[in-house]
Amino acid sequence: VAGTAHSNGGGTRVMIIGGDGYCGWATALHLSARGYNVCIVDNLARRNYDLQLGLDTLTPIASAHERVRTWGEVSGQHIDLQIGDICDWEFLSQAFQSFKPDAVVHFGEQRSAPYSMIDRQHAVYTQTNNVMGTINVLYAIKEFNPDCHMVKLGTMGEYGTPNIDIEEGYITIEHNGRKDTLPYPKQGGSFYHLSKVHDSHNMHFAARAWKIAITDLNQGVVYGVRTEETVAHKALINRYDYDGIFGTALNRFVVQAAVGHPLTVYGKGGQTRGFLDIRDTVRCIQIAIDNPANKGEMRVFNQFTEQFSVNDLARIVTAEGNRLGLNVETISILNPRVEAEEHYYNAKCTKLRDLGLEPHILGEAIVDSLLEFVIEYKDRVNMELIKPAVDWRKSPTSVATMSAAVAKQ
Amino acid sequence: VAGTAHSNGGGTRVMIIGGDGYCGWATALHLSARGYNVCIVDNLARRNYDLQLGLDTLTPIASAHERVRTWGEVSGQHIDLQIGDICDWEFLSQAFQSFKPDAVVHFGEQRSAPYSMIDRQHAVYTQTNNVMGTINVLYAIKEFNPDCHMVKLGTMGEYGTPNIDIEEGYITIEHNGRKDTLPYPKQGGSFYHLSKVHDSHNMHFAARAWKIAITDLNQGVVYGVRTEETVAHKALINRYDYDGIFGTALNRFVVQAAVGHPLTVYGKGGQTRGFLDIRDTVRCIQIAIDNPANKGEMRVFNQFTEQFSVNDLARIVTAEGNRLGLNVETISILNPRVEAEEHYYNAKCTKLRDLGLEPHILGEAIVDSLLEFVIEYKDRVNMELIKPAVDWRKSPTSVATMSAAVAKQ
Ligand SMILES: NC(=O)c1ccc[n+]([C@@H]2O[C@H](COP(=O)([O-])OP(=O)(O)OC[C@H]3O[C@@H](n4cnc5c(N)ncnc54)[C@H](O)[C@@H]3O)[C@@H](O)[C@H]2O)c1
Numbered sequence: 001v002a003g004t005a006h007s008n009g010g011g012t013r014v015m016i017i018g019g020d021g022y023c024g025w026a027t028a029l030h031l032s033a034r035g036y037n038v039c040i041v042d043n044l045a046r047r048n049y050d051l052q053l054g055l056d057t058l059t060p061i062a063s064a065h066e067r068v069r070t071w072g073e074v075s076g077q078h079i080d081l082q083i084g085d086i087c088d089w090e091f092l093s094q095a096f097q098s099f100k101p102d103a104v105v106h107f108g109e110q111r112s113a114p115y116s117m118i119d120r121q122h123a124v125y126t127q128t129n130n131v132m133g134t135i136n137v138l139y140a141i142k143e144f145n146p147d148c149h150m151v152k153l154g155t156m157g158e159y160g161t162p163n164i165d166i167e168e169g170y171i172t173i174e175h176n177g178r179k180d181t182l183p184y185p186k187q188g189g190s191f192y193h194l195s196k197v198h199d200s201h202n203m204h205f206a207a208r209a210w211k212i213a214i215t216d217l218n219q220g221v222v223y224g225v226r227t228e229e230t231v232a233h234k235a236l237i238n239r240y241d242y243d244g245i246f247g248t249a250l251n252r253f254v255v256q257a258a259v260g261h262p263l264t265v266y267g268k269g270g271q272t273r274g275f276l277d278i279r280d281t282v283r284c285i286q287i288a289i290d291n292p293a294n295k296g297e298m299r300v301f302n303q304f305t306e307q308f309s310v311n312d313l314a315r316i317v318t319a320e321g322n323r324l325g326l327n328v329e330t331i332s333i334l335n336p337r338v339e340a341e342e343h344y345y346n347a348k349c350t351k352l353r354d355l356g357l358e359p360h361i362l363g364e365a366i367v368d369s370l371l372e373f374v375i376e377y378k379d380r381v382n383m384e385l386i387k388p389a390v391d392w393r394k395s396p397t398s399v400a401t402m403s404a405a406v407a408k409q
Numbered sequence: 410v411a412g413t414a415h416s417n418g419g420g421t422r423v424m425i426i427g428g429d430g431y432c433g434w435a436t437a438l439h440l441s442a443r444g445y446n447v448c449i450v451d452n453l454a455r456r457n458y459d460l461q462l463g464l465d466t467l468t469p470i471a472s473a474h475e476r477v478r479t480w481g482e483v484s485g486q487h488i489d490l491q492i493g494d495i496c497d498w499e500f501l502s503q504a505f506q507s508f509k510p511d512a513v514v515h516f517g518e519q520r521s522a523p524y525s526m527i528d529r530q531h532a533v534y535t536q537t538n539n540v541m542g543t544i545n546v547l548y549a550i551k552e553f554n555p556d557c558h559m560v561k562l563g564t565m566g567e568y569g570t571p572n573i574d575i576e577e578g579y580i581t582i583e584h585n586g587r588k589d590t591l592p593y594p595k596q597g598g599s600f601y602h603l604s605k606v607h608d609s610h611n612m613h614f615a616a617r618a619w620k621i622a623i624t625d626l627n628q629g630v631v632y633g634v635r636t637e638e639t640v641a642h643k644a645l646i647n648r649y650d651y652d653g654i655f656g657t658a659l660n661r662f663v664v665q666a667a668v669g670h671p672l673t674v675y676g677k678g679g680q681t682r683g684f685l686d687i688r689d690t691v692r693c694i695q696i697a698i699d700n701p702a703n704k705g706e707m708r709v710f711n712q713f714t715e716q717f718s719v720n721d722l723a724r725i726v727t728a729e730g731n732r733l734g735l736n737v738e739t740i741s742i743l744n745p746r747v748e749a750e751e752h753y754y755n756a757k758c759t760k761l762r763d764l765g766l767e768p769h770i771l772g773e774a775i776v777d778s779l780l781e782f783v784i785e786y787k788d789r790v791n792m793e794l795i796k797p798a799v800d801w802r803k804s805p806t807s808v809a810t811m812s813a814a815v816a817k818q
């Protein structure tokens with residue numbers, strides 16, 4: 001694996017918060033394979049959500065400890081593993097002081113919109129976990145490693161669907177004969193998306209007040225599962241979520257096609273979003289680390305490569321499924337979310353390309369290989385979990401029992 | 410007192426969260442005197458901050474219980490008092506279900522920027538208390554009183570100091586030949602101000618998703634202390650904060666002038682903000698209640714009446730102090746905050762006037778009466794507490810001991 005390195009991390013010390021998750025694990029291995037000195041920080045909250053909700057990744061993933069052990073054997077590279085919660089200041093400050101990161105990549109948040117809308121408690125949990133965790137990371141940098149570059153995962157969903165072009169983080173506004181460049185107006189569509197909006201505002205302040213260097217990556221929806229490193233051993237396989245709570249659009253459609261479940265389009269299907277291949281996620285992170293923000297600056301990149309509507313995705317998956325002999329149908333179901341189903345959408349994403357990103361474009365080959373990969377794990381699919389499980393309008397105040405959260409409708 | 414009513418609340422049930430605080434107490438009495446059926450919800454957190462930090466209001470205030478008891482005797486009006494924390498869902502949901510408010514006025518947050526910057530714990534406390542409390546209120550309305558109008562106190566400080574005019578909550582942007590009206594970009598200057606930015610985003614979402622009626626009042630800096638009702642009995646007197654953590658600009662200058670302490674201008678003193686008389690605060694709230702937002706709408710009003718720079722205020726207080734025979738000096742001290750000290754500032758505030766607000770303008774008479782009022786309580790002033798106590802840049806991660814928080818520099 002080490003031989004496949006495109007560039008050399010030169011021992012740069014990178015702390016990956018949320019490094020046991022979908023994007024974080026792939027990134028940890030990508031960087032470790034390329035000479036970065038990696039430390040994973042994760043409280044395993046994501047595995048716990050699955051336990052609570054009776055969900056499971058399509059792929060059988062190894063424990064966090066077995067993952068890094070296996071990686072050591074396969075690659076000869078050591079990854080440090082710190083199990084703990086970044087909302088626990090005592091833990092985080094010790095992790096920071098012992099590892100002394102040059103860069104911290106912060107993936108470590110509750111990242112599902114439906115999960116945040118299950119009920120009041122999940123809304124409060126999501127915003128507390130995400131916003132306070134990020135405040136802690138900011139204080140840790142300020143106090144212990146003021147030169148540490150913070151690379152933070154946000155989401156394209158922070159912008160909502162405005163009727164004007166979406167710029168990368170800031171917009172220049174002319175108004176009553178005057179002009180300023182201001183943070184782009186945000187309209188998050190769930191308590192999860194809003195937690196990222198809050199993070200961005202807090203980070204923008206901390207960058208200015210404390211002269212911290214921050215890159216805020218507004219990531220699109222990630223698809224795919226295999227990266228160069230995760231295919232090297234079965235204990236390195238990445239998670240693949242297809243359920244109604246954590247499964248994202250394309251990944252979910254592929255599973256539906258593979259098992260003969262109709263593709264479930266929410267409402268009219270005109271919802272358009274930015275998407276990217278997980279192999280581009282890991283590259284984007286590396287590019288951000290290699291080209292750090294200036295101190296005192298919160299730089300924002302829109303991290304996606306192509307725009308698709310939900311209907312576009314359904315069409316692509318259908319075509320490829322049919323080519324592979326699968327019988328793929330599409331049904332429209334009542335949209336459980338509150339969102340525009342037909343809208344203007346034109347988001348910019350040039351900054352990462354200017355820094356060298358060469359996107360993987362979603363084409364036949366990729367959908368085919370995803371479909372083939374999923375068919376391999378077909379027997380692990382639980383059809384019950386595919387349905388949308390959380391309705392935005394019904395988000396109750398009483399604790400939704402976990403089984404109810406997954407198997408309603 | 411009842412005879413002084415300008416209009417009739419007609420028994421409208423108003424829950425005032427934070428009703429034991431500076432604005433909340435004045436508002437509770439104002440509304441109770443005018444035929445609204447008032448319930449105060451407060452966890453007395455504000456009194457506890459004073460205990461922790463060794464601070465005290467200039468005016469000797471009665472206990473919350475004695476306040477409402479006295480008001481009952483003086484006015485013949487009953488005010489319901491519920492002591493509890495809105496972050497405690499069990500408490501809040503019971504308070505809501507038993508009182509059944511037609512409108513809830515939400516003042517109940519930690520409202521000091523310096524307090525939020527004392528250290529990491531105070532930053533996390535402020536954002537948790539404010540943001541999660543507001544989420545709970547949104548859920549309570551959604552679940553128990555979907556027709557209840559939420560009147561929420563924000564701050565003009567959410568906008569920061571952009572180089573373009575500040576509109577009331579939203580701005581119409583033309584960009585690349587297209588046009589949309591979007592939330593006005595926010596740039597809070599402390600973890601406190603940012604907590605209000607987060608609230609606004611969360612409320613904007615909840616209004617859309619759950620069809621709640623919300624008025625977000627971006628209030629300027631409030632000055633003054635006496636209102637028609639609080640002067641009726643000494644046990645009804647309002648709090649008056651002059652210390653380096655909770656004292657706001659004009660109130661603090663008046664105390665400094667009264668006791669012969671130089672007026673402390675932070676940095677160049679060009680910082681310009683919106684201000685209003687507390688007698689206008691109570692009127693604005695009444696106007697908002699009497700003219701509710703539509704369901705599904707988050708309406709934003711900028712709630713202030715005049716703009717002043719810190720230097721303007723120092724000049725006004727100096728002139729009036731001199732006229733009363735006080736010897737008033739002004740000194741510039743190192744700005745403990747991170748903020749622009751010279752900047753463009755032009756904020757709109759027409760919506761409340763259009764609904765009938767007749768502003769009290771800051772003039773000689775008002776400054777005189779404030780000065781005279783403060784001189785009455787001169788012996789209670791603790792000179793130690795006047796100094797700025799919290800430095801934005803130094804905000805540590807370790808728990809600043811409380812004495813250290815107040816008496817540094
Ligand atoms: N997957 C996507 O399509 C996508 C799209 C846009 C943005 N993002 C963002 O990228 C990041 C990673 O997403 P993902 O899909 O890998 O999510 P994931 O849930 O698979 O990974 C997140 C990891 O963070 C950990 N974590 C959560 N809270 C933590 C805490 N308080 N302390 C320590 N660790 C904690 C979890 O245990 C998990 O391993 C998230 O911030 C997410 O919002 C993801």
Ligand SMILES: NC(=O)c1ccc[n+]([C@@H]2O[C@H](COP(=O)([O-])OP(=O)(O)OC[C@H]3O[C@@H](n4cnc5c(N)ncnc54)[C@H](O)[C@@H]3O)[C@@H](O)[C@H]2O)c1
Binds near residue numbers: 631
């Ligand atoms: N005073 C100003 O100049 C000013 C300016 C702009 C905006 N505001 C806003 O107006 C509101 C009132 O300000 P104020 O000056 O009266 O502040 P205050 O501190 O005097 O009053 C706030 C009250 O809320 C209560 N409270 C706080 N957290 C609570 C919780 N979790 N549960 C129940 N009660 C809680 C406190 O005990 C206190 O009595 C605040 O939201 C503030 O941000 C004030």
